[in-house]
Amino acid sequence: MRFTLNGETRDASSPPMSRLLDVLREEFGLTGTKEGCGEGECGACTVLVDGAPVCSCLVPLVQVEAASVQTIEGLGDDHPLQHEFMNEVGAQCGICTPGMIMAALSLDEHPTLDDIKVALAGNLCRCTGYAAIYRAIMKAKSQ
Amino acid sequence: MRTAISTLAVRGATTVRQALEILHDEERTPIAGATDLFVALNFGTLTMRRFVDIWNVDELRRIAVDGDTLVIGALATYTDLIRSPMIAARLPMLAEASRLVGGPQIQNRGTIGGNIANASPAGDSLPILSAVDAVVVLRSVTGERRVAFRDFYTGYRESVRRRDELIVAVEIPPVPGRQWFRKVGTRAAQAISKVVIAGVRDGQSLRLALGSVAPTVVRARRAEAALAEGRSIDEAVDALRADITPIDDVRSTADYRHLVSANLVRRFLTETR
Ligand SMILES: Cc1cc2nc3c(=O)[nH]c(=O)nc-3n(C[C@H](O)[C@H](O)[C@H](O)COP(=O)(O)OP(=O)(O)OC[C@H]3O[C@@H](n4cnc5c(N)ncnc54)[C@H](O)[C@@H]3O)c2cc1C
Ligand code: FES
Ligand code: FES
Numbered sequence: 001m002r003f004t005l006n007g008e009t010r011d012a013s014s015p016p017m018s019r020l021l022d023v024l025r026e027e028f029g030l031t032g033t034k035e036g037c038g039e040g041e042c043g044a045c046t047v048l049v050d051g052a053p054v055c056s057c058l059v060p061l062v063q064v065e066a067a068s069v070q071t072i073e074g075l076g077d078d079h080p081l082q083h084e085f086m087n088e089v090g091a092q093c094g095i096c097t098p099g100m101i102m103a104a105l106s107l108d109e110h111p112t113l114d115d116i117k118v119a120l121a122g123n124l125c126r127c128t129g130y131a132a133i134y135r136a137i138m139k140a141k142s143q
Numbered sequence: 144m145r146t147a148i149s150t151l152a153v154r155g156a157t158t159v160r161q162a163l164e165i166l167h168d169e170e171r172t173p174i175a176g177a178t179d180l181f182v183a184l185n186f187g188t189l190t191m192r193r194f195v196d197i198w199n200v201d202e203l204r205r206i207a208v209d210g211d212t213l214v215i216g217a218l219a220t221y222t223d224l225i226r227s228p229m230i231a232a233r234l235p236m237l238a239e240a241s242r243l244v245g246g247p248q249i250q251n252r253g254t255i256g257g258n259i260a261n262a263s264p265a266g267d268s269l270p271i272l273s274a275v276d277a278v279v280v281l282r283s284v285t286g287e288r289r290v291a292f293r294d295f296y297t298g299y300r301e302s303v304r305r306r307d308e309l310i311v312a313v314e315i316p317p318v319p320g321r322q323w324f325r326k327v328g329t330r331a332a333q334a335i336s337k338v339v340i341a342g343v344r345d346g347q348s349l350r351l352a353l354g355s356v357a358p359t360v361v362r363a364r365r366a367e368a369a370l371a372e373g374r375s376i377d378e379a380v381d382a383l384r385a386d387i388t389p390i391d392d393v394r395s396t397a398d399y400r401h402l403v404s405a406n407l408v409r410r411f412l413t414e415t416r
Contacts, residue, residue: 015148015149015151016151016153017148017151017152017153017184017194018148019148019181019184019185022148038185039182039185039186040178040181040182040245040248040249041333043246043248046248052222052251053247053248053251054248054251054252055178055248055249055252057181057185058176058177058178058181058182058252059177059181059252060153060174060177060181060196062153062155062196063174063177063196063198063199065155103246103247103248106247118247119247120246121246121247121331121332121333122245122246122247122248122249122332122333123246124333
């Protein structure tokens with residue numbers, strides 16, 4: 001099962017009905033992608049498939065054959081969203097943060113607060129509170 | 144996750160014909176966006192073991208106008224519906240409903256065919272399809288048949304779809320008049336409806352359908368008839384009580400659903416006057 005993972009061609013050997021989430025974490029050791037709920041509700045497992053945010057807990061491996069998957073690791077460690085989440089203290093425990101950042105990537109530059117809320121409607125945070133998260137995204141997307 | 148993944152078998156298809164041949168050869172469950180199936184898989188409640196993946200059957204993604212009929216391919220996702228100029232022009236309430244399904248991640252994967260086939264009484268697209276008298280297009284290796292949406296469901300989570308058939312599209316005849324959609328849930332995103340309603344009003348002609356208030360989506364035939372006879376809003380709302388059979392469950396109560404359904408019908412009638 002061949003696909004593109006963070007820009008590199010990779011072959012996965014997990015069973016075809018594996019959750020993309022488990023393949024990323026267990027087969028490829030990319031543990032930045034988190035499992036919160038395992039049922040599509042929390043967005044902690046958000047990755048991009050062909051540029052679109054999806055819940056990797058709901059995507060069977062077989063469906064990413066020949067597709068391009070991007071995880072939080074694919075951003076490197078110098079992305080404006082990462083810096084602003086730190087500067088604005090947009091994370092406490094950090095479990096939701098990779099999913100928040102992957103969902104925020106789909107926003108155009110200079111979003112309104114409403115645009116941000118809509119883009120993040122599928123991402124839950126249980127500790128930081130949304131104000132700091134929205135602020136971080138607003139700053140990163142308005143540079 | 145509670146399902147033993149390695150025991151599951153899947154075959155992929157890239158054309159409708161391929162998928163139908165696989166379904167003809169042996170009993171398999173189609174997988175579209177997997178947003179319902181994988182929730183069941185994660186819960187360990189999925190009983191099926193053999194699947195056919197139709198996600199890459201691109202010919203099922205088309206949204207088109209054929210003569211005066213809007214044809215929505217079964218694999219059209221909520222994101223496709225939100226972005227489609229044809230949906231915006233002909234069935235804007237479906238775009239409105241799609242924006243309220245899950246969050247963007249679910250909208251990017253969840254499909255209209257999956258919503259129909261999953262047959263949940265809470266499926267948000269279903270009252271719309273009911274109110275506009277949609278037609279479900281089913282295909283198997285032996286041919287195609289068209290089933291009026293009102294005849295599609297036979298009971299709680301049951302439909303006339305045979306195991307060897309795929310839903311390939313849903314057809315929408317022209318919808319004259321005002322369209323009106325409301326979903327009542329705990330919040331706008333990531334919430335399953337407590338009551339969901341769609342209505343079409345064209346002068347004196349009214350069509351109304353509700354979800355989450357009966358074992359299947361329902362057309363409010365008695366309320367529609369009361370209004371067609373020129374009776375008052377109060378009388379129509381009384382008639383509605385017999386159209387729906389809500390229950391108490393984890394999301395809401397029967398009483399609340401009766402009250403909200405009545406209020407929504409009143410609001411529909413006043414807002415579209
Ligand atoms: C977090 C979350 C939020 C959600 N919010 C909502 C919401 O607000 N409103 C709502 O209505 N739903 C909601 N859902 C449910 C779900 O997203 C929708 O029902 C969606 O439309 C299902 O489509 P799918 O392509 O993902 O279906 P799948 O999971 O792939 O399939 C569902 C069922 O349909 C069958 N099937 C799929 N396509 C076909 C076809 N073409 N022919 C025959 N059978 C087929 C499958 O075999 C399966 O039995 C939500 C789900 C999640 C996880
Ligand atoms: S773990 Fe996938 S949405 Fe929560
Ligand atoms: S930082 Fe802990 S859940 Fe968001």
